Amino acid sequence: IQKVVLVIGYLAGQVEAKMQHFDCGGLEITTVYNPFYDVSNNLMSLWLAKHEMDEDFLITNGDNLFTPDVFRGFVEGNGDGIFLAVSRKTEFDPDDMKVAVDSGQIAHVSKKIEPEKAFAESPGLALVRGARARKLFKEILEELGRRPEYVGRFWLETFNRAYERGVPVMPWEFDGANKWQEVDFHVDVDRVKQLIAIKAETIRKQFA
Numbered sequence: 225i226q227k228v229v230l231v232i233g234y235l236a237g238q239v240e241a242k243m244q245h246f247d248c249g250g251l252e253i254t255t256v257y258n259p260f261y262d263v264s265n266n267l268m269s270l271w272l273a274k275h276e277m278d279e280d281f282l283i284t285n286g287d288n289l290f291t292p293d294v295f296r297g298f299v300e301g302n303g304d305g306i307f308l309a310v311s312r313k314t315e316f317d318p319d320d321m322k323v324a325v326d327s328g329q330i331a332h333v334s335k336k337i338e339p340e341k342a343f344a345e346s347p348g349l350a351l352v353r354g355a356r357a358r359k360l361f362k363e364i365l366e367e368l369g370r371r372p373e374y375v376g377r378f379w380l381e382t383f384n385r386a387y388e389r390g391v392p393v394m395p396w397e398f399d400g401a402n403k404w405q406e407v408d409f410h411v412d413v414d415r416v417k418q419l420i421a422i423k424a425e426t427i428r429k430q431f432a
Contacts, residue, residue, distance in 0.1 A: 225295065227252040229276045230286070231269040233261025263375070270379040271369035274362055277352070283379070285348040289416055291403040294349070298396060304354030306361055306393045308333070308383060310344035311400020321346045321380060323395065330393040333380040344395065346380060347404050351396070360391050 228248075232239045232255050243253060256276070258269045270283065282295065298309060308330050310323050322342035324332040333346055352361045364385050368374045374381060383393050398404075405416050 225251070225282070227254070229254050229256060229273055231256045231258055231266075231273050233258040233269070260375075265376045265378055267368060267374055267377050267379045267381055270382075271365055274365055274369075277358055277362055280351075280353040280358070283348075283350045283352070285406075287407045288347055288349065289405050289407060289419075290347075290349065291419070294398055294403050297398065298349070298351055302351060302353065302394075302396060304357055306357050306383075306386065306391070307351040307353075307396045308346060308393055309349040309351075309398055310346055310395045311404065312344045312397060313342075313400075315339070316342055316345065321348065321378075325395060326387070328394070329387070330383050330395055331387050333383045344397070345400060347400055347406065348380065350383075360386070364389065364391070 228251060230239065230243075230253065236255075236257055240255065243255075246253070256269075256273045258264065258272050260268060266285065282298070284290075294309070298307070308323070313320070316322055316339040319335060320342075321333060321335055322337040322339070323330060323344045323346045324337055324341055325343045352358055361382065364382050368377075368381060368385060386393050405412060405419060407413060407416060
């Protein structure tokens with residue numbers, strides 16, 4: 225990963241101010257501003273960043289944190305195509321973004337999928353690799369971006385449309401129970417700090 229693009233809106237000035245003091249270790253970090261953030265959802269945020277999709281790319285939600293090996297495994301374990309990271313679960317919460325599959329391909333992504341029909345949970349992490357995959361993904365994104373009924377929807381709707389169009393999206397499984405944390409509430413911040421502490425201790429022992 226050589227470049228990170230943040231799509232910002234709410235409190236954008238604070239995000240940009242924080243970035244001025246962030247040591248990115250040579251990583252290029254840029255922003256795209258969504259002026260419609262208060263009346264739209266993240267599908268429109270992704271649509272606004274489509275000009276950044278001329279090279280292979282990953283997509284993730286801004287409130288998701290993963291251990292570094294998830295990104296590495298995702299990239300190194302897949303070739304050309306469109307892939308969605310998923311985490312297997314036996315029980316689902318109503319707010320989980322659930323995933324259904326058909327013949328091994330992603331068929332439906334929605335919080336409204338009945339738990340007994342769900343294959344896994346999606347943390348909102350995707351990989352689009354190869355010229356053909358990028359072209360198809362951008363076509364779908366542009367199509368949905370032009371439909372008013374999609375203004376308030378999640379960017380994961382792109383995968384539902386891909387299935388309708390016959391564009392294959394493949395699931396990639398990882399250990400979501402231990403290598404991913406969504407940060408929505410203060411208690412989530414505490415969990416993230418615990419994960420970071422465990423990771424730091426592991427690294428310390430490796431070099432002790």
